[in-house]
Amino acid sequence: QVRLVESGGGLVQAGDSLRLSCTVSGGSFDTYNMGWFRQAPGKERELVAAITWTGGATVYGRSVSGRFTISKDDAENTVYLQMNSLKPEDTAVYYCAADEGLLSDPYGEDEYDYWGQGTQVTVSS
DSSP: OOEEEEEOOEEEETTOOEEEEEEEESSOGGGOEEEEEEEOTTSOOEEEEEEOTTSOOEEEOTTTTTTEEEEEETTTTEEEEEEOSOOGGGOEEEEEEEESSOOSOTTOGGGOSEEOOOEEEEEEO
16 A cells, blocks of 8 residues: 655745655655645645656746755655745645656646645745
């Protein structure tokens, strides 16, 4: 059974940085494309960032491009999301997701096979 566990969320002030981690167990992490999504209250879940299984390609949501960085460590079975220059509008529950396939549409939730439970990020102004 594949399990994804996020950590690193919390309450920070605008302009601060935070790093989220997602550790995968029970599967073949080094073959998974990985994504971070977020969902704010009253809004749809949206892609924040995604990375291919090789780590050779990344995509970012428009609102976070230039501020957030996704990376993966196959030795640790972990994907990271480094979040810099945080804004109140970044407040959301952040979810980690894994894709076993070709990730033809990294922005599509249906592409991903496994999901974590989420971690809350709150940015105060």
